Amino acid sequence: MEDNSARLFNDRLIRRLILALIVVVNVLIVGIVLALCVRSWPILDGTPLGRLLFSTEWHPSTGKFGLLTFIVGTFAVTAGAMLLAVPPCLLSAIYLSEYAPRWIRTLSAPLIDLLAGIPSVIYGLWGVLVIVPLVQDRIAPLFGVKSTGYSVLAAAVVLAVMIVPVLVHISVEVMKAVPRELREASLSLGATRWETVKHVVLRKSRSGLFAAGVLATSRALGETMAVLMVAGNYVFALPRTPFDQAYPLPALIANNYGEMLSMPHYEAALMAAALVLLLIVLIFNVTSQAILLRFARA
Amino acid sequence: MPEPSTTHISVRNLSVHYGGQPALKNVSVNIPDRKITAVLGPSGCGKTTFLRCLNRLVDTVDGVSVSGQVLVDGEDLFDPAAEVTHIRKKMGLLSQRPYPLPMSIYDNVAYGPRIHGQSDRGELDALVEHHLKLAGLWDEVKGRLRAPATSLSIGQQQRLCLARGLAVGPEIILADEPTSALDPISSAHIEGKFKELRDQYTIVIVTHILRQARRLADYVIFMYMGELVEHGPAAEVFNAPREKQTREYISGVIS
Known part of the structure; x- marks a missing residue:
């Protein structure tokens, strides 16, 4: 009989190694939250939470650190991007999954995925060179508004393009996972292709499509560089229209960390901003998971 | 022996290729009105493709080419001017496994x-x-x-x-091995329904279960390697098959 002890030992070793890795990953997320809490403590300790979250006053030199402008900026830019991206992406995904002949699918799917590989600073440059002037010279005048072009809208457009690959790719995969026989059941009753898509394919894949939206939103919430380059980063007022400047949280942190000089509590305030951003993303993801679970049960 | 009945579906010179590979070769057959017609044959013989031609679900396959005619109530399904949703409405489909919407x-x-x-x-x-x-x-x-x-x-x-x-x-019920995923009691239930419905509907059932075909069929189509080998009233095909392949299939030499 052969000696199995070495093989069995390896088996146990691998299992423990993988377990250790998983533990490290889980500890990491807790560690990040803890570190941010500790570093932002000077602000959290001294400032009422309400003033930190719901004040628009941001005057580091006088010790006023209200984050509302940045929180609103983050949500405005993300919501704008989702509004712009979701309808065309959903329709593209429907086309690619349900209508396109194979050669179009094989040609366009990798091209769309390629969008995901473009560095975000390139998107930022494209935004500055193309979208910002477009908003300034064409779109804002259309609505009778004066705009520098650096705006919620410009950021939303750039972000929308950045989340296209996430939305389209996942949506196509999700819809293609719907069994062919289910489509045929609908078609065989005399339904048109569009009726089949609307009543059967979309309904069957709604939880997956929702998940695609969640991933895209998370990505948009945290996107820093491209947004920072085109949003305008205006500190002193909330954006009222899409043509106003915005200053999302990631841009605030990236722009100012390292230049805090000796202003008291400035670093802690930026850490608090980071903590708020992280919590927004975490809460968003946990809520989405809960909704997905309810989908799965239904 | 059942009296000769009128034709409901008339298949003429029907050929199907998937990306150049032949799946159905020049099939011509008349399917009788308000009878149960069983399409028999070993796996891969083209019987499912044949059924999918009858309601043009074969269209949904990439790279498929179809030639020939399928006449239902005198209307050619593969006429370029034919309207497919109206054709499909005439036929109910039961697939191998149930796919509830x-x-x-x-x-x-x-x-x-x-x-x-x-x-x-x-x-x-x-x-x-x-x-x-x-x-x-x-x-x-x-x-x-x-x-x-x-x-x-x-x-x-x-x-x-x-x-x-x-x-x-619908006027027609198309069934593609409709009991293959079911337990025996559910299978019997479905078969019983077919027997009740045979007076009102033309039923075409694809099956590889010979005994099921014997229990149900009024008319039998036997296919082999994409070709129609033999067709006729069930009693004739089962009791006195003309072709060697049919005999071998029915006696269990090939399956």
Whole structure:
């Protein structure tokens, strides 16, 4: 009989190694939250939470650190991007999954995925060179508004393009996972292709499509560089229209960390901003998971 | 022996290629009106492709090419001018496994009528009840019509699919090995329904279960490697097959 002890030992070793890795990953997320809490403590300790979250006053030199402008900026830019991206992406995904002949699918799917590989600073440059002037010279005048072009809208457009690959790719995969026989059941009753898509394919894949939206939103919430380059980063007022400047949280942190000089509590305030951003993303993801679970049960 | 009956579906010189590979070779056959026709043959003989031609679901395959004619009530299904949703409405389909639509039991049956313009609440209620009864499912589901169709057992799901297909008022029922995923009791249930429905519908059933064909069929089509080998009244084909391949299949030499 052969000696199995070495093989069995390896088996146990691998299992423990993988377990250790998983533990490290889980500890990491807790560690990040803890570190941010500790570093932002000077602000959290001294400032009422309400003033930190719901004040628009941001005057580091006088010790006023209200984050509302940045929180609103983050949500405005993300919501704008989702509004712009979701309808065309959903329709593209429907086309690619349900209508396109194979050669179009094989040609366009990798091209769309390629969008995901473009560095975000390139998107930022494209935004500055193309979208910002477009908003300034064409779109804002259309609505009778004066705009520098650096705006919620410009950021939303750039972000929308950045989340296209996430939305389209996942949506196509999700819809293609719907069994062919289910489509045929609908078609065989005399339904048109569009009726089949609307009543059967979309309904069957709604939880997956929702998940695609969640991933895209998370990505948009945290996107820093491209947004920072085109949003305008205006500190002193909330954006009222899409043509106003915005200053999302990631841009605030990236722009100012390292230049805090000796202003008291400035670093802690930026850490608090980071903590708020992280919590927004975490809460968003946990809520989405809960909704997905309810989908799965239904 | 059944009296010779009128033709409902007339298949003429039907050939199908998938990306250049032949799947059906020059098949011509008349399918009798309001009888059960069993399409028999070993796996890969083209019987499912044949069935999928009858309601033009074969269209949905990438790289398929079809030549020949399928005449239903004198109308050629493959005529470029033919309108496919109207053709498919004439035929109910039962597939190998039940695929209930992702909606409630009620909505599954109401789906077809709604698509074809029925929106009256009372009419829909009546249609749903009538066809669930016709499929022998009503008593089991009448208290939970709003429950998702996937909550039914697989045998119940297949009867739901039958009710769903009948609800659009077809003339023809196409069934592709409709009992292959079912337990024996559910299978018997479906077969029993077919026997009840044979007077009102033309039924075409693809099967590889020889005994099922013997139990059900009035007319038999035997296919082998994409070709139509033999067809005729069931008694003739089963008791006195003319072709060697049919004899071998029926006696179990090939399967």
